[in-house]
Amino acid sequence: WVQSNNNNDNNGVVVVDVNAAADVDDSDDYEYGDVDAVDSVVAAAAASSLSAFPDYGLQDVINLLLDFGLTGKDIAAILTQSPSVALMMPRRTTTTTTTTGGVPQQQQQLKREDDDVGGETLEETMIRAFDGVLLETLQLRRYDARKVLRTCPGLLTLKGSKRAANVVTLMTSLGVSVSAIAREKAALPVLLSRAPSGMFRLVAFLASDAVRMGIQGIGPLLRRKECVELLNVVAPVPGMDEPSSSSANDMNDKISSKVWSRNSELRRDRINDVYRNMTKTAWTLRNQIGTEDLGKVVSAYPSVLLLDAETQILPAAAYLMNELGIFEDDLPKVLQLYPILLVQRREDMERNVNYLKSLGVEDESLPSMFRAFPALLTMDIENTMMPVVNFLNEIGIVNVGKFITRLPPVLGYSVERELRPKWEYLAKVCLYPSFELSSFPAYFSYPLDRVIKTRYEYLQFMKEAPTQLLALDLVVRYGDRDFAEKVAKDTDYGRMFVRFAKRRKEARAKKANLKREEALAKKSIAQPPPTMRRPRPREPENKKMP
DSSP states (O other): OEEEOOSTTTTTOEEEOHHHHHTSOOSTTOOTTOHHHHHHHHHHHHHHHHTTSOSOOHHHHHHHHHHTTOOHHHHHHHHHHOGGGGGSOOSOOOOOOOOTTSHHHHHHHHHHHHHHHSOOOHHHHHIIIIIIIIIIISOOOHHHHHHHHHHOGGGGSHHHHHHHHHHHHHHHHTTOOHHHHHHOTTTHHHHHHSOHHHHHHHHHHHHSTTTOOOHHHHHHHHTSGGGHHHHHHHSOOTTSSSOOOGGGHHHHHHHHHHHHHHTHHHHHHHHHHHHHHHHHHHHIIIIISOOSOHHHHHHHOGGGGGSOIIIIIHHHHHHHHHTTOOOTTTHHHHHHHOGGGGGSOHHHHHHHHHHHHHTTOOGGGHHHHHHHOGGGGTOOIIIIIHHHHHHHHHTTOSOHHHHHHHOGGGGGSOIIIIIHHHHHHHHHHOSSHHHHHHHOGGGGGSOIIIIIIHHHHIIIIISOOOGGGSOHHHHHSSOHHHIIIIISOOSSTTHHHHHHHHHHHHHHHHHHHHHHHHHHHHHHHHSOOOOOOOOOOOOOTTOOOO
16 A cells, blocks of 8 residues: 555655555554544555665765775775775664654664664775775875775775785785785785685695695795786686786676676686696606705796696706706706796797807807706897897907806896996906906906905005906905905904905995985085965955956
């Protein structure tokens, strides 16, 4: 007898059939035409019908978010990415209104009880996620917390807020400090959006007999950017599971949540296949390749677990042993030092090998060079190797191939930041710098200020020794104590040289601070002070506008 019509004829009003209302109860309490009884029944029916409609709206949600310090930009970003937030109940009902008859008051109490049984309110979620996880636990600035919330509005759901809290608990239990988690602000939204169960399964796998990685090393590994690819496979984030083209971004944003929920079983099967493949890969690296400390390999290159043993790992190992001459006993050390060789294209490695041969490197020297410095196989020839070779030719190094054979890492040094400053200083303190450098190429591997300049200045100023007549390797190749005793001829076990190096370091630090202060002073003088604008006088309120 009470009917809510949502068609256009009744415009959504409640239609009450009074005659039918009088026939609701067959008892003698109601008689046909009894106005008071009918009014009471109609009021109760209307209240029960209208109670199905929520007494809050979008403006209440916006007001709540504003109360927590969010700006209009923040709210717009949140509602754009997660429109369901607009349908959440803002707050619990805490006030009661009493009406005549007592029936509406009883309905209000039932509504509060239903609210307690129902889902979480937006206010409670904001307290847990925004105030609790972001501000209190991670101790982010309010600006950074708002930025995280804009990027990851899923934190405003009951599941998302609890997930973020569990992820922080998991990371701290692995030895990662809260400040270290909060420091990576760019990666923080993605980390808080990952499923804690997926991350815990990866932790269990890394600590198992398959990898045998220490717990103290798993936590720092999970927060590094090199581990993002592995995490995206075993603990994917909604919306980042499948790459999409830019033209289909809008459509993918609309259907991503539906596809994510529907493909949960398919995603679970795919993750199980990934773990089976990672188990096989770990077994291959440990038993067939001979890697003793697999945890170091995974720590250096986490994506090595995603490689296929049959099509990637074993062919790469065969090329390194058969074509490049790396011994089987040395291969585990090479891969442990530089595991990215397993994903390097064979054509690119062969190109680097041919370039080294063109410089005069002998074939029998290549295996020892690659064992000592395997990064030579992955270096860029045009942008990294060729500038160094041109510089060596410029300073008079005749046999570049022999020079590189004795110091393979020199091909990765920066010409302007490392090689040229050391060469210019060597030309000041040696009579024949090209000859000395050809005899001792390792000179380029020593620190310029801490070792080279400090020792030459000690010999010049404290010992008044003729440094131009001293062999280059004699000055720099020893340790500090051996240098003081064998070269400087000190008899105090190197104490005088240590004091000289300390005073020199302090003097240079003081000089650098003075230069920095002078630069700041010149910068402040060059920039004129901002012009002060006088405030515009306010118009009287009673003045009429034209």
